[in-house]
Amino acid sequence: MSCKIGVLVSGRGSNLKSIIEKSTSSEMNAEVAVVLSDRKEAYALEIAKKEGIEAHYVSPENTNPILTGKAEDNYINILKNHDVDIVCLAGFMRIVKEKIINEFKWKMMNIHPSLLPSFKGLNAQKQALDYGVHFAGATVHFVTGEVDGGPIILQAVVPVYQDDTEDSLSERILEEEHRIYPKAIDLFANNKLKIKDNKVFIEEDNGQ
Ligand code: GRF
Numbered sequence: 001m002s003c004k005i006g007v008l009v010s011g012r013g014s015n016l017k018s019i020i021e022k023s024t025s026s027e028m029n030a031e032v033a034v035v036l037s038d039r040k041e042a043y044a045l046e047i048a049k050k051e052g053i054e055a056h057y058v059s060p061e062n063t064n065p066i067l068t069g070k071a072e073d074n075y076i077n078i079l080k081n082h083d084v085d086i087v088c089l090a091g092f093m094r095i096v097k098e099k100i101i102n103e104f105k106w107k108m109m110n111i112h113p114s115l116l117p118s119f120k121g122l123n124a125q126k127q128a129l130d131y132g133v134h135f136a137g138a139t140v141h142f143v144t145g146e147v148d149g150g151p152i153i154l155q156a157v158v159p160v161y162q163d164d165t166e167d168s169l170s171e172r173i174l175e176e177e178h179r180i181y182p183k184a185i186d187l188f189a190n191n192k193l194k195i196k197d198n199k200v201f202i203e204e205d206n207g208q
Contacts, residue, residue, distance in 0.1 A: 003030040003185075006036065006087045007034075009090050009091055010092050015178065016090050016091075018179075020047070020051050022182035029190055034053070034084065037058070039093075058078065088181070109141065109142060111180075111181050120149070129165075129166060136158055137156050138177045142200065152199075154187075156176035
């Protein structure tokens with residue numbers, strides 16, 4: 001049976017788009033069941049609706065960057081009503097805390113545009129350029145209480161060139177994001193991700 005994904009978004013939705021594309025091309029053993037946004041004007045909502053996927057703006061209730069209280073309950077209830085097996089944060093600009101994380105323990109992933117644990121938080125690509133690293137990248141990780149701090153599922157590396165701007169580096173990283181996020185979801189859907197000592201181990205195919 002196909003794994004049901006709930007996706008939380010806030011913006012343009014390019015990762016959502018890549019997840020939908022892979023899931024509808026049968027490359028992935030999962031389907032997007034519902035998309036929720038904390039911003040009414042998020043283009044991601046349009047992307048989902050065009051594909052016939054249920055998509056809603058769910059008010060964050062206040063300007064607090066943390067998802068809490070009634071808003072948190074609303075998100076949990078909708079995700080549970082859709083029986084989602086996994087929750088994917090894809091450019092969701094709110095910090096999620098214990099209640100929703102525990103509700104979907106080891107079933108919530110995030111994508112971050114850096115090679116974690118370097119450059120957590122906002123403007124990761126700018127942080128990388130400012131630091132002068134020669135390689136940057138993207139990370140898919142499980143969500144735990146620490147922002148951008150959960151066990152790493154997949155990473156991809158890209159070179160940083162001397163004449164890179166924030167835009168050019170972001171674009172190069174984004175291409176990799178679109179490749180590894182669906183791959184991580186597919187590994188989850190096929191029960192290939194095992195967690196031990198707070199680390200993720202990927203089970204190899206044994207040819208059977
Ligand atoms: C991506 O760079 C992702 O890594 C970060 O937010 C951005 C979302 O972009 N968490 P999009 O909305 O998926 O295009």
